[in-house]
Amino acid sequence: MLPDASFEAPTDRGMIEAFVQHVFEGTARPVxxxxxxxxxxxxxxASLGVAVSGIDLSAGMIAVARGTSPELSFEVADLSELPYADMQLGGVFAWYSMIHSLPGDLPRIFSEFFRVLAPGGHALLSFQVGEGHRHLSRAYGHDVSMESHLFTPEVIAGLLAGAGFIVIAQLTRQARPHETTPQAVLLAHRPANED
Incomplete structure (x- = not known):
């Protein structure tokens, strides 16, 4: 149903492009x-020139990703236990992925993002704005059973700060006609000088 990034709003694409520019100007490490x-x-x-690999908890999703894009690297992994060394990466891109994590798990996830980023590295996170959770039983024309969590930008910014990040840009936009909530994108970085 969502084969590519053409679904994304122009403002969201602007934040993605800002993230990519920061990665290019920063550590020159992979994402x-x-x-x-x-x-x-x-x-x-990858089409924007980023050295990128993908991880997901779902083996089925990873199988599809590998079949669709065999030239890229994909691995099954948990957001709270990233398969990377300390300070290995220049960027962490979390596009609507943390919405499936319990709110109590986010401090550990954000600490992992911080751990794997080199000083000066950046993280981009997107999510639906609100509070609480919602259960979907039907989506994209299929019967499903899926929980997702809503967050305010202030909560996410506070959790990122607690992990050591500095939020450098925030976008909150109104819902488009096919969306039920406002959407947010936060760009944060691990300080280059950590004194």
Missing amino acids: VDAGCGTGRMTRLL
């Missing part, structure tokens, strides 16, 4: 698409 699903955004980042 992980954390919670990549079928790899549609991984492909977008």
